[in-house]
Amino acid sequence: MEFYLLSMTLLAIVIVIIGVTVFKWHAFISLTVASLFLAITAGLSFDEIVKAYETGVGGVLGHLVGILALGTILGKMMADSGAGNQVANFFVEKFGPKRLPWAMFLAGFIIGIPVFFEVGILIVLPLVISIYKTTKQNILLIALPVIAGLSIVHGLVPPHPGALAAISIYEADLGMVLLYSLIIAVPAGILGGPVFAKWVHKRVIPQGEPNLIKVTQPESTPGTGISFFVILLPVLLMILSAVGPYLQLPNMAEELLAFIGSPLVALLAAVFVAYYFLGFRQGMNRDRLKKMTEECILPVGSIILIIGAGGGFKQVLIDSGVGDTIAQMSTNLSLSPIVLAFLVAGLIRVATGSATVALTTAAGIVSPIITHMSGVNLELLVIATGAGSLMLSHVNDAGFWMVKEYLGLTVKETFRTWTVLETILAFVAFGGVLVMDLFV
Template sequence: MDAYLLLITFLAIVIVILGVSWFKWHAFISLLVASMFLAIFSGMSLDKIVTAYETGVGGVLGHLVGILALGTILGEMLSKSGAGIQIANYFIKMFGEKKLPWAMFFSGFIIGIPVFFEVGILILLPLVISIQKASKQNILLIALPAIAGLSIVHGIVPPHPGAIAAIGIYNANLGKVLLYSLIIAIPAGILGGPLFAKWVNKRVTPEGEPKLIQVEDVSQSKMPSAGISFLTILMPVILMVLGTAAPYLRVPKLVEKIFAFIGSPLIALLLSCFFAYYFLGFRQGMDRKLVKKFTEECLLPVGSIILIIGAGGGFKQILIDSGVGDVIARMAGHLSLSPLVLAFLIAALIRIATGSATVALTTAAGIISPVIAHTTSINLELLVIATGAGSLIFSHVNDAGFWMVKEYLGLSIKETFKTWTVLETILSLAGFAGALILNMFL
């Protein structure tokens, strides 16, 4: 039965890939068909299939739909006003073209600490496209380091939800996890970001172009200042940092609740959009009709990516409810390995099966927790990091991040596998190697 479930899962993933690349179906249709195929042939009860699928769609879109819309509006205002070009020109002057991948990596790394991966992409992408337009370089050279910075932080650094959940399950020390994860994340991110981007940009040239965010030419006299441009792009980050720091500030309870509210990704982006409407729109001479027109124009293409990401969430839920995640966990559990290696392998297999880094991290931690209950020699903090590293490996068609990167960078499925999937696997293996090396000295 276990081998049969794995075969059906493999065939479902093949359906997604062939549907998009050969039959030329929309990715939403491919994912929906693959989900139904897996659900029916895995033996799920017919009356539960649609409910499970809808639960998966709602689970991912409930968190993302508002963030995607607001992030796209913010990106559009940065583009139409010329603020993105201002920031791009500043970076090019500061770092020079040869060091741009490094500048983008550290931008992604720093922005990624307080924000979710999906939010970070939407904050950084207008900047990436502006720099690419100004420098005329392969977009992969600029985009991949920024995405690598976001992803490695999302996978192993608290306060991201997967890492926080694993810390609670393993009863690890949060402060030590934060310290060790930063030590490991920087070299892993450099390997998967600037170094990999320099190698791959000579071998992959995207055939398409980013379409969801258009960066247009604006005369220098009509552009906002570099200061306002930076403040606009950093405003959601500042608000989210404030929200994260709220419990540790010595302020009245009401003020703490207000900070936490305005620091939630949805509200931080909403406030940032109004900030952009005024400082990048009205103050630059745009009227209300023009601002409304830009908003409506940029939201139309978002419908497609929302459908794709929602369908990815539905596919993930079918994978979980059909028992594929449990099969993989049992297979890995039979191996007699070090808890660090076992945690990495179980998280990696669940990640490949379900597409969710957070699900992989929390599920693997739950499986490993009883294994280490009577062991005293395990470094629990590095166990959190090893599990997080496993949860990043081999992102593919059942991962919302795969489709976000593909759609926002204008890549084909094949190009996304060659770039994003490889990048995630490098981050995963490098993070795991870092945990093993550190474990030798602690």
């Protein structure tokens, strides 16, 4: 029976992969079909199947929908107001031309905290191309560090959707994930960004020219200080909430900090601050802000569907008994859940090309395993799953083509730069998790 259940689980994962890559289904459709297939073949009754799927979707999305929407609004405000450019320009001016890779990495890392990877790319690449045309340096030396900063934050750090989904599925503590992920993300980003860029730019000379991105610049831009404040506000509130219990405050103050530092409230506060300082103060009226909000909420639907379907898949794994079977096997093999999460996320990332699908599916597979285990650090488990979801990006990943086209690279050059960069980020972050697991 155990062998049968494992075989059906593998077939379900194959269905996800074939659906996304061969039939070009949306990941939501692939995950839903795979969930139904696994539930039926595992012997769940029809009413149990529907209940398991709906419970899983609702459990994951219950508190994520608002967070994802607010994070997207904040990113849109950053991009359209010019606040992202202000932050990037600040680092370039302070570090100077000789330390450009470090300036670009920091810019990407900071800008990447509240915005999706794709939005971050659109914010910083006009600056990258401008610096490239001015300095005549290899564009890889300027672009790869900023891409590394954006990517490592996107893969590991909440409030990004993949990390939030894994936190929800594993029932990990968000504040601690935020603290640990920032500690692990910095060295991983440095090795995958400035260090790798300095090594590879001497060995890969792009033959093409970068594609100019036309971005409409606002008539007036916010100050550097307020730009930093808006970007970092939700992170600061969440960190404050995480350290609140250690400050020996009165119960009322501690509860207030926990409330203000919850992702929903922290992001809502940041959005209103952005509306005022990046919107009204820059001449935007209410109609413009409403239109911007509506524009950026629409694309969130796709991510919400994927994360919800991942939650449904997880619940089917639990209710069908597959989770217990995998748990028993990994115990017999003495395989750490952290290692298993990293490997499973990596395999699904390579197969489907989507970091979000890899993160949610891997978390769904590993989650039932840890229910009867003690001593598993759930926060590091989230980060290990995120690290695995970054590795070996190739032609089935939209990010691969985005980097290729914008930087004017050939497919071979993109493999030698972007694919290697992503894999460095994955393995260094995973190494960071293993080291931290020894101490916390």
